[in-house]
Amino acid sequence: MQTLVTKNISVGQLAAVDDRLLEVLQKKLDVCFQCSGSMIQSLEFCCESYGVDTDEIVSYLNDYLAANPRQ
Numbered sequence: 001m002q003t004l005v006t007k008n009i010s011v012g013q014l015a016a017v018d019d020r021l022l023e024v025l026q027k028k029l030d031v032c033f034q035c036s037g038s039m040i041q042s043l044e045f046c047c048e049s050y051g052v053d054t055d056e057i058v059s060y061l062n063d064y065l066a067a068n069p070r071q
Contacts, residue, residue, distance in 0.1 A: 005061040007054045011046055012039030014061070024064050028057060 004017045011033070014021040025031060029050050033039065038046070047054040 003062055004065055005043070005058055007042065007044040007047075007058055009043050010040055011043060014043070018065060018070065020068070021061055021064070024061065025057070028052075028060060 005014065005021070009017070011022070011025070011031075014025065022033060025046075026033065029046070029052055031038070031046060031050065041049075043057065044054045047057050
């Protein structure tokens with residue numbers, strides 16, 4: 001499995017990897033992306049802000065990409 005998401009990726013860059021990832025992340029973390037600052041924060045910072053294990057979210061997002069490839 002290719003790793004596309006890392007803890008250092010910005011939340012905004014997730015959409016460049018796959019536009020579905022922001023919705024997936026929002027469901028998992030109940031994150032609000034209305035603030036423009038949220039788009040430049042790292043995934044790690046976002047997870048820490050919500051008290052969620054970063055490695056778990058990175059694995060979750062990469063597993064989602066592996067299980068749901070673009071056609």
